[in-house]
Every structure is written in structure tokens, then in C-alpha cells.
Amino acid sequence: MVSEIPLAKLPDIQSKVDGLAHGVLIPLFFAFIGFLINPYTLKNTGSFTLLIILAALSGKLAGGFIGSKVIGFDFYESLIFGTGVMPRAGVELVILTIGRELQIINQETFSSMVLMVVVSILISPICVRWAVQARQRKNG
Template sequence: MKVGGSYLGARVAGHSGDESLIIGFGMLPRAGVELVVIAGALTSRIIDQRLFSAVLALIIVSVLSTPPLLKHAIQRINS
């Protein structure tokens, strides 16, 4: 979702497709806020342990996948 929204925003702002992709991938590793929100929701019993674990796994995957995705997008511009 973040990648798509950032990509579209960059395209509207006049960036090329490859530049917009870099901007979109660059927005992925924003895990700090998400961790605070889901930890608070778990503590307040708004969500259960199962949902907490699923969201945490999603955060970990997005943080770990960002560097290779950015590298690939940057190489597309430089080639």
C-alpha cells in the first residue's frame, strides 16, 4: 500500500516511473510507528497475540525486503 501510494504521488509530482519506484520502495522501512501502534493495541487488548504476530511478521518482511528492492530500482536508473 505504501509503495503504491508513494509511487502514484511521485508520478503526479512529475517523476519518471523508475524514480517513482525508488521513492515508493524508500517509504517501506517505516517500522517504528507501526511497532508502537500494534504494541499499544496489544496492551490495550484491542488486538490479540495472533494478529500482533501477523503484523509483526509483515513489518519484518517489509524492512528486510527494502534494501534489495531499492538496489534493483536504482540499478534500473543507472543502466
């Protein structure tokens, strides 16, 4: 709506909103989601949770890798890109939260999926570092 106002100073407004969003609102959102996890349900969903984590990580890696190969990146650039997109999960968390509130997703599935997001955020930097080092070793 603001973008339609000819006198609006969009860069100025955006810089102020970005600071608030990234400094306060986004961390609060992630903390809120974390508080919704029931750790007791995770002990009953061990293999399901592991399967979700492996499927999500490999799917994100494959999607990023294949997509970047299609547009012309080499193998190592595609590997770096694929590992770099693994922690992207903001939309998933919103959908999970809505599904939980509408009771489409049960607590066990919700907790497993949120744990998958946490694992992907934690493991991605390690994978990116490994991919960058592999590229450096290859290019020597």
C-alpha cells in the same frame, strides 16, 4: 516546551538527544517489540501473515510511487521512492503495541504484523537496489 525558551540552544540539545535516541532508545524499543512476538502463533496464521505482508508491501510501494508521480517524479524515481518508503514502520509498531496492550489486537495479529514490519525492513534494500539498477539500465 524547550523551544519556547529564548535562550535555549536547540541544535545543541537536539544533537545530544538524537544520539541517545538513535543509539539507545530506538534499538531498545525495537528489541522490546521483537520480544513480544510469539513465534508459535505464527505457525497457525500462515496464509493470513502472507496476505498481510503482501498487502503492506504493495500498499507502501503503490502509495510512495503514486505520491511521487503526482509531484512530478519520473517512473524510475517514483519506483525508487516507493521501494524506499517500504521499511517505514515506527508508527505502526507503536499502534500495534498499544492495541495489543488494550487487547484490541490479539497475539496472532500482533505477531503477523510485526513479522510484516521485519520483512519490509529486510526486503526494502533489495528492492531499492533493483529499482536503482533498473533506472541505470534504462539511462544506460
